[in-house]
Amino acid sequence: MPVFEPEPAPRAAPTLAPLGEPAGDLALAIRGLTKHFGSVTAVDGVDLDVPRGCFYGFVGPNGAGKTTTLAMVTGLLRPDSGTVLIDGADVWTDPATAKSSLGVLPDRLRLFDRLTGTEFLHHAGALHGLDRATVARRAADLVQAFGLESASRRFVSDFSAGMVKKIAIAAAMIHSPRLLVLDEPFESVDPVSAQLVIDVLKKFAQVGGTVLLSSHSMDLIERVCDNVAIIAEGRLLAAGPMSEVLDGTTLEDRFVELAGGATAVEGMEWLQSFSD
Numbered sequence: 001m002p003v004f005e006p007e008p009a010p011r012a013a014p015t016l017a018p019l020g021e022p023a024g025d026l027a028l029a030i031r032g033l034t035k036h037f038g039s040v041t042a043v044d045g046v047d048l049d050v051p052r053g054c055f056y057g058f059v060g061p062n063g064a065g066k067t068t069t070l071a072m073v074t075g076l077l078r079p080d081s082g083t084v085l086i087d088g089a090d091v092w093t094d095p096a097t098a099k100s101s102l103g104v105l106p107d108r109l110r111l112f113d114r115l116t117g118t119e120f121l122h123h124a125g126a127l128h129g130l131d132r133a134t135v136a137r138r139a140a141d142l143v144q145a146f147g148l149e150s151a152s153r154r155f156v157s158d159f160s161a162g163m164v165k166k167i168a169i170a171a172a173m174i175h176s177p178r179l180l181v182l183d184e185p186f187e188s189v190d191p192v193s194a195q196l197v198i199d200v201l202k203k204f205a206q207v208g209g210t211v212l213l214s215s216h217s218m219d220l221i222e223r224v225c226d227n228v229a230i231i232a233e234g235r236l237l238a239a240g241p242m243s244e245v246l247d248g249t250t251l252e253d254r255f256v257e258l259a260g261g262a263t264a265v266e267g268m269e270w271l272q273s274f275s276d
């Protein structure tokens with residue numbers, strides 16, 4: 001199917017390239033990315049290499065800086081400092097080139113919800129300059145792949161939260177990008193639909209596409225991704241091939257060990273005194 005066919009690219013060695021000059025086999029290279037909101041440092045000097053063809057998970061506790069990082073990576077939020085190269089093109093100095101190879105599912109996406117599912121996909125394809133016949137063919141492929149056949153003629157405003165996620169991911173893929181950046185793609189998505197989405201994304205990665213996604217589901221990230229980055233308080237604590245980051249433990253254990261969070265609930269004895 002044409003939708004899942006980015007230019008085949010060699011699968012990169014499963015190690016992080018030495019930080020410095022980004023290597024040429026990277027789908028995404030982030031250097032020194034920093035963002036402050038007033039006195040809060042949301043993202044603090046993040047360096048990350050995402051090799052082509054990999055399925056990269058991005059995890060961290062609430063408020064760790066995941067959404068802020070992904071927003072800067074995709075050109076939605078201007079960094080205070082740092083650079084982002086997508087397929088070698090700088091998101092901020094060469095946005096047209098960088099964004100032509102990028103598909104995005106942003107956080108809290110607002111859709112044009114008075115369009116039907118199919119119209120929405122056509123709109124996304126047209127924005128990327130695809131001709132009508134190509135858009136129609138790809139939209140039909142995507143509707144089928146994401147199990148949205150019965151929804152394709154309904155208004156997006158009538159979609160469930162999970163269906164909205166699926167149509168938004170489909171729209172992010174319609175121009176056959178090289179890199180997909182998905183912020184919480186499985187939030188509100190039931191397990192059967194999540195598996196459907198994972199299958200589509202795996203197919204995309206198998207033919208040389210690259211996926212970077214954030215999620216709070218450690219099981220899912222461990223099962224699906226071949227690389228993972230753990231962020232807390234705006235700093236990257238670990239990044240690289242899953243087996244190296246886990247080092248024999250589970251992702252959940254590694255996450256708690258690095259990012260904290262397994263604290264006992266103390267000082268809430270009143271909770272056991274019940275109002276009656």
Ligand SMILES: Nc1ncnc2c1ncn2[C@@H]1O[C@H](COP(=O)(O)OP(=O)(O)OP(=O)(O)O)[C@@H](O)[C@H]1O
Pocket residue numbers: 037040041042060061062063064065066067068069
């Ligand atoms: N627009 C904003 N204005 C002020 N502070 C912000 C803004 N966006 C994010 N922050 C702050 O930046 C920090 C990182 O937030 P961010 O949303 O990136 O975290 P996250 O890892 O995506 O969290 P979650 O898992 O809860 O979605 C938090 O302290 C947050 O309060």
